[in-house]
Amino acid sequence: MTTTDGFTAPLGEEGPITAHPRPIIVGVDGSTESIIALRTAGRVAELTGAPLRAVLAWQYPSVAYDGYATMLDWSPEAQARDDLSATLSTAFGAASPDDLSSSTRPGAPAPVLIAAARHASLLVVGSRGHGGFAGLLLGSVSEAVARHSPCPVLITRGPEDVVLRSLSTTDERPIVVGVDGSPASLEALRIAGDAAHLLGSPLHVVIAWRKPASFVGGRSLPPAWSPEDDARENLHRSATRVLGRSLPPGTALLTREGPAAPVLLEAARGARAVVMGARGHGGFAGLLLGSATEAVIRHSPVPVLIVPDSSDRAERIEAMTPATADGGLPPRPDATARSAPEGEHE
Incomplete structure (x- = not known):
């Protein structure tokens, strides 16, 4: 060392x-x-x-x-x-x-x-x-x-034995990856696929879908349109684009109804790790903005891997x-300075 x-x-x-x-x-x-x-x-x-x-x-x-x-x-x-x-x-x-x-x-x-x-x-x-x-x-x-x-950023969620077990080649639990067709989610899928191959792990590719808010109250959806079918097509298109038409053994494509964070957290039960893109749209819109991020990062029972969109790396x-x-040194505070007494702020 x-x-x-x-x-x-x-x-x-x-x-x-x-x-x-x-x-x-x-x-x-x-x-x-x-x-x-x-x-x-x-x-x-x-x-x-x-x-x-x-x-x-x-x-x-x-x-x-x-x-x-x-x-x-x-x-x-x-x-x-x-x-x-x-x-x-x-x-x-x-x-x-x-x-x-x-x-x-x-x-x-x-x-x-x-x-x-x-x-x-x-x-x-x-x-x-x-x-x-x-x-x-x-x-x-x-x-x-x-x-x-x-x-990519790996956040070591869970007790040490759970975290280290997630990197074992004998662990039969799947790696879960959330996709929505965005560049970051496709990169997440690629990395999750590589990790599954390296560890000999099953791979569960998950997409979340929801009915538009205006139709949740019981109104009928437009004829010949199904958000679930759209999600399923998006999922299949993303998987074949990244993993190939012959999906690796142990790969499961899963569509789940609901908001992105709860869908991923539910999928994380029994998984070895969760992988998601840093930015997305569709089923995982705003996954790293506000409450959805906090929910996944703070409440996942297993490690979380966040994958950026490599196209804007330089920016x-x-x-x-x-x-x-x-490497530049931040300014050192004056050692003789004192915080101003209460009521004496400028």
């Missing part, structure tokens, strides 16, 4: 990485969830032969507090290095993956991870965290990572990679 303050080839550096497989990035903060994420990422690296890169974000305290000025020997960067080393030791002990390196990065968690993922094959994060990745899957940080990561990287996430 190599533990460094920066990778040999800095993450976020422009230019393609062609000499070696693209790395797997894992967000670390010392929490139990990030330890599970590390072990999960290690297993994926073992299966795929990809290098593993552990990243911990650090920041100066945003507001100085009483006693901070006396902590002249304390360094958040040094603390981050110590935390990272301790977490790696807890996760792997003496059996660290051969191609493991680590880095502490200055900046807020989401931009740091998104910058680190610029040339990655996968970004792995825990479902909850603290420290450098506090609230990683709650609110704006979760939304930023899910929407803007340039590579997402440009939009979500500030200078501080790419």
Whole structure:
């Protein structure tokens, strides 16, 4: 294992990485969830032969507090290095993956991870965290990572044994993937198909459909039109386009009536993982916008893999990679500063 303050080839550096497989990035903060994420990422690296890169974000305290000025020997960067080393030791002990390196990065968690993922094959994060990745899957940080990561994001939902079992080649549970015909969902289907082949897993391809709101109250649908038939045709078209006309053994095409998030959560019961596109339309419209995202990410009993539309990768990287996430040091607060007493704000 190599533990460094920066990778040999800095993450976020422009230019393609062609000499070696693209790395797997894992967000670390010392929490139990990030330890599970590390072990999960290690297993994926073992299966795929990809290098593993552990990243911990650090920041100066945003507001100085009483006693901070006396902590002249304390360094958040040094603390981050110590935390990272301790977490790696807890996760792997003496059996660290051969191609493991680590880095502490200055900046807020989401931009740091998104910058680190610029040339990655996968970004792995825990479902909850603290420290450098506090609230990683709650609110704006979760939304930023899910929407803007340039590579797929694996969220390690569930207890450690459930998560690691999902990567076993002897697990007979299916991989569930939601499709709606959008580019992101087709990419999700491709990756889910590759994962099913790698793990020897059945693949359940699911599409959700609903009657238009104006017809839910009992009004008849227009003659010769059926939203369920439309969904079934969309599902078959998507599956044959990505997987081929001869579907792989163990592949099931499933149409389910209902909103996207409940349909996927129901399908996740008894599955090993759920895969979905970062953006979509039709049955999975707005899947990563608002309540549907929170429902799937927060309530899935199994790991969730979010797959971006690869066609707009460059735009997402440009939009979500500030200078501080790419190696620039954020400004250090004045150690002598004090928060203004109540009633004395400017």
